[in-house]
Each structure stands twice: as structure tokens, then as C-alpha cells.
Amino acid sequence: MTHALHFQHDWFFAIFLFCTALVLANVIHFVLFRLLRRKEAENTHLGWGLQRHLGAPSRAVFFITCLLIVLPVIPRLSGKLQELLNQIFIMALIAALGWFAVGCVYVLQNVFLRRYDLTAENNVQARRIHTQFQLFRRMVISLVIVIDVGALLWSFHDPRIWHYGTGLLASAGVASLILATAAKSTAANFLAGLQIAITEPIRIDDVVVVQGEWGRIEEITSAYVVIKIWDLRRLIVPLSYFIENSFQNWSREQSDIMGTAFLYVDYSIPVEELRGELNRIIQASALWDKKVCGLQVTNLSERTMELRCLVSSHNSSQNFDLRCLVREQMTAFIQRNYPEAFPTTRFSAHATSPGDPPEAGHID
Secondary structure, three states, X not given: OHHHHHHHHHHHXXXXXXXXXXXXXXXXXXXHHHHHHHHHHHOOOOOOOHHHHHHHHHHHHHHHHHHHHHHHHXXXXXXXXXXXXXXXXXHHXXXXXXXXXXXXXXXXXXXXXXXXXXXXXXXXXXXXXXXXXXXXXXXXXXXXXXXXXXXXXXXXXXXXXXXXXXXXXXXXXXXXXXXXXXXXXXXXXXXXXXXXXXXXXXXXXXXXXXXXXXXXXXXXXXXXXXXXXXXXXXXXXXXXXXXXXXXXXXXXXXOOXXXXXXXXXXXXXXXXXHHHHHHHHHHOOOOOOOOOEEEXXXXXXXXXXXXXXXXXXXXXXXXXXXXXXXXHHHHHHHHHHOHHHOOOEEEEEOOOOOOOOOEEEEEO
16 A cells, blocks of 8 residues: 555656646746737837747747656656657757757848848848848758757767668668769759859849749749749749849849830821820829930831830839830820821822823822
8 A cells, every 4th residue: 555655656746747847838938928929019120030930849848848857757667668758858859959940040030131121112232131041041941950860860879870870871872873863953953042142143022034924033942933923923943044044134233124115106297296295194104213204216117107115113013004004195195186197008009001090099
């Protein structure tokens, strides 16, 4: 009876100690992150993402630490079982710490990037910093994972694991060659990512034309670039493409851009009046950045006169809308005031016999 009571007492004490440590860890976790959430709610510019990135991994670290604290006082455990459980908990703690370290990388990124707003008007510097941090963040996370895996291996005290690992690596010569060949494109994309981060041919939110598609750089990963096409499609392009091929970047130095709208009219139309109408249309539009506005005769053919309307805007999206507006309103102006000035095809009819008079006419 005394032995049974002693056994129950030991188990009760172990459970009590475990519950105490668990409650204490959860209280500390709750109070700490409650204060952080309140701080972020008070300061909208803080935006560190502590709760989002560190809440779950810190809870896991607290919980596993509680298990490690309670494990030595659990009664009736054999030495091998206790050693096995201790190894499992240590590995879980190392994995949780790696998870926590990855969350810290995201938090540090938020801390550094909160001063660089991508929605600002002149956001070249912000796009540069965001692009570099995205690439460097993935590299740092890869390094953290490698260190975490190494720490998992170092947690084993059995030298046989290292012996088996060495034998496995020694016997995998052919497999390593196959993997190296298969990873050629991955290595090329990794090196291309380093080049892009340093030389900056593209950045986040850059306006580019790739393979005839117009869009914005939405995401740059360690292997590919996601381009958001104007019609909401996504174009996935390998990183190495931007190093090995030519492409158009409309906003590398600044987002300001000029665009053209062409009109084809008859020689009889007064160009100066069209130039005045273009100025009136542009002055009334908020899409114009008040820098460039001009109308010139850029080509002459045997039938028509080509007029180029050159206008500028703060970015390519506004410029596209502005060019459409110019085409529509300039066409409407010509329809109202000079309907006969649209391109016409003229021809002359010659007499089929010496006695017939010649006829002339035109076809619109």
C-alpha cells in the first residue's frame, strides 16, 4: 500500500509540475504577445508582424521546454526510454528554434522595409530595397534551414549515425553526378538571383514587356519571377531569362513615361487647329503630368497624312488611358468639324472610246 501511494505521489507531482510549467509558459506567452498586439494597434506604422511570424513558433518553444523540464521527474521510466524521449524533445526544440529563427527573418524584413512604401509616387528606391530584401531573405532562410539540419545531426551522441552518413555519402558518387546535372538550372537561377539583386535589371513593381506581354513584376523568388499581366494573368519566367535575354523595362530609373497616339487624316485638314484641340484635351485631363504634349506630322503617303500625338504621364497605366482618351476625343473632334478630312481614295475614269468624255470622282 505504501509503495502504491508513493508511486501515485510521484506521478501526481510530475503531472503537477508539468501543468505548472505549461500554464506559466502560456501566461508569459499570452501577456507578451498581448502587449505586442496592443502596441501594433496603437502605432499603425509599426507593422512588424510579431504575432503573425513569431506567435506560433514561440508557443512551440515554450511547450517543448516544459516537456524537457518535466521529463527528469517522471517516475518509472527506464534509462533507454528516458534517453529516447529526451532526444525526441531536443530535436523538436531545435526544429522549433529554427522555425522561430525563420520568423525573426521575416520580422527583420518588415522592420527594415516599413520606411519604403511601394505605393508612393516616386518609388524607385522602395522597389530596389524590396527586391533586394526578398532575394536576400530567401538566401538567409536557406542558410537557417541548413544550420538547423546540422544542429539536428549534432544533437545525436551516437557516432554510428555519422559513420552511416559517411558511408552513404561515399557510396553515392553516381547519384551525386545525376543530382548535379539535374540541379544545373537551379544553380543557374540561384546565381541569376544574386546578379539581379546586385545589378538590378528588374525590381518589384517594375513595368516590363517580356515575350510580347506587358505587365508588372509581382514577385521574385529564388527560381522564377511572377509577372502580373494587365488582364490579370500571371507569366512565370525563370530568373536566368532576365540575365540571358533582352526585355523592356519601362520603369527602371523612374516611372514617368511618354506615349503616342497616331491619327491618319487627309491633306486638307488644318494641323494647327488639331494641335490646339490636343492641348485642350490634355489640359483638362488628370492623367497628364504637365510635361510633354505635342502634335507633329511624322509621315506622308500618297493618300494620308500621319499625325503623332505625343503625351506623357506619371506611369504607364495612366499613359495608356491618356492615349486612349486622345484617340477618342481627337476622332470625335474631326467627325464634328472636318468629316471630309478622313482618309479618302480618289480615282479618275478615262473614256473607253475616243468620243466618250472622261469622268472623275472619288470614293470615301
